[in-house]
Amino acid sequence: MIITVALEERSYDVIVEPGALDRAGAMIVALTKGVVPIVTDAHVAPLHLAALVASLEKAGLSPKPIVLAPGEATKSFSELEALSNTLLAAGVDRGSLIVALGGGVVGDLTGFVAGIIKRGIGFVQIPTTLLAQVDSSVGGKTAINTAHGKNLIGLFHQPRFVLADTDLLRTLPRRELLAGYAEVVKYGALGDRKFFEWLEGHGAQALSGDSAAMVQAVAHSCRMKAAIVARDEREIADRALLNLGHTFGHALEAATGYSDRLLHGEAVAIGMALAFQLSVRLGLCERQDCERFIRHLKTIGLPSAIADVPGPRPSALSLLDHMRHDKKVAEGKLTFVLLRAIGEAFTTTDVPQQALEALLDV
Numbered sequence: 279m280i281i282t283v284a285l286e287e288r289s290y291d292v293i294v295e296p297g298a299l300d301r302a303g304a305m306i307v308a309l310t311k312g313v314v315p316i317v318t319d320a321h322v323a324p325l326h327l328a329a330l331v332a333s334l335e336k337a338g339l340s341p342k343p344i345v346l347a348p349g350e351a352t353k354s355f356s357e358l359e360a361l362s363n364t365l366l367a368a369g370v371d372r373g374s375l376i377v378a379l380g381g382g383v384v385g386d387l388t389g390f391v392a393g394i395i396k397r398g399i400g401f402v403q404i405p406t407t408l409l410a411q412v413d414s415s416v417g418g419k420t421a422i423n424t425a426h427g428k429n430l431i432g433l434f435h436q437p438r439f440v441l442a443d444t445d446l447l448r449t450l451p452r453r454e455l456l457a458g459y460a461e462v463v464k465y466g467a468l469g470d471r472k473f474f475e476w477l478e479g480h481g482a483q484a485l486s487g488d489s490a491a492m493v494q495a496v497a498h499s500c501r502m503k504a505a506i507v508a509r510d511e512r513e514i515a516d517r518a519l520l521n522l523g524h525t526f527g528h529a530l531e532a533a534t535g536y537s538d539r540l541l542h543g544e545a546v547a548i549g550m551a552l553a554f555q556l557s558v559r560l561g562l563c564e565r566q567d568c569e570r571f572i573r574h575l576k577t578i579g580l581p582s583a584i585a586d587v588p589g590p591r592p593s594a595l596s597l598l599d600h601m602r603h604d605k606k607v608a609e610g611k612l613t614f615v616l617l618r619a620i621g622e623a624f625t626t627t628d629v630p631q632q633a634l635e636a637l638l639d640v
């Protein structure tokens with residue numbers, strides 16, 4: 279399946295296909311010649327790097343793997359500097375293309391470096407996590423983290439294409455797979471009730487290795503993200519809907535110290551449940567839709583309440599405090615994505631503090 283992200287001269291294709299990794303060389307050789315740096319991490323390298331290297335070599339290219347430490351800490355100034363120097367030492371020029379083979383961490387850092395090195399060169403995303411296939415590899419947001427918060431230094435830099443090989447997900451730990459699925463359900467919740475209903479019927483199948491179902495889930499998610507990004511590349515309006523569950527989610531991640539206690543997707547799952555509950559409290563959404571949404575999270579095995587966070591419960595005060603420091607605060611007002619129903623999300627800055635406190639205190 280091919281999905282086009284329509285952004286005029288920055289348009290590109292997202293190819294969703296089991297086994298697509300074998301085609302990487304043929305696709306990349308059409309765009310560049312010679313040395314091709316591949317940025318990956320030490321978990322992905324032993325699993326999937328050899329296949330990519332073989333595909334590039336078969337196309338007559340000279341792959342140059344760069345293996346980074348796995349984990350969020352890699353999205354840092356020091357890694358940015360190190361990677362930039364490694365790429366410069368490898369002789370990248372304006373005609374080079376850098377390949378990101380990995381999850382969102384590798385994709386975000388590589389995209390950022392590609393956006394600034396020699397004032398911007400091309401890059402290709404080969405996402406290897408479900409989260410990266412349905413979310414971070416599409417849309418051109420790149421960033422690193424700082425002491426002041428996550429993703430605060432970065433730029434918009436669109437890839438030349440995205441190759442989402444769903445077979446690569448077979449080696450992903452179950453917990454990471456489920457966390458990525460939270461972003462898949464998000465698309466149904468924010469804008470496509472039919473897709474949500476399809477997920478109720480086929481989501482579990484996709485997660486347990488049914489290749490056709492996984493391709494459908496990934497491709498439909500990418501199609502929805504591509505449409506939103508095409509309407510609003512720089513998040514001035516519609517793109518903010520993609521933050522459904524993220525205002526609460528980021529607060530939960532911050533309150534748990536961005537630790538193993540809570541993966542991003544798990545935090546987003548709880549955040550979406552809270553967004554539904556807040557919408558019900560404010561009389562915007564039917565209780566049945568909220569319950570139905572939460573039931574699906576539970577069926578799949580995702581957390582859906584603050585009480586599901588392992589360890590000490592993050593306090594309402596700490597969550598509110600983290601929310602006030604979110605980068606989605608504009609002119610002192612927090613933006614929330616709320617729901618009128620499953621499949622009908624909208625943004626608002628108009629949430630009474632009382633309702634928020636009551637929601638988080640329960």
Ligand SMILES: NC(=O)c1ccc[n+]([C@@H]2O[C@H](COP(=O)([O-])OP(=O)(O)OC[C@H]3O[C@@H](n4cnc5c(N)ncnc54)[C@H](O)[C@@H]3O)[C@@H](O)[C@H]2O)c1
Pocket residue numbers: 319320321322325348349350353380381382383384386406407409410413414415416417418419420421428429446447448449450451454542
């Ligand atoms: N740019 C965007 O629009 C955007 C959107 C959402 C998230 N993000 C960013 O994405 C990052 C999270 O991405 P992620 O969840 O992919 O995390 P990740 O890149 O840390 O990958 C998760 C774990 O899975 C491992 N892994 C990756 N692929 C594997 C595979 N096929 N088999 C086995 N193990 C594999 C990784 O080494 C890592 O340990 C965050 O930094 C977040 O800020 C960016």
Ligand SMILES: [Zn+2]
Pocket residue numbers: 413461524542546
């Ligand atoms: Zn997310």
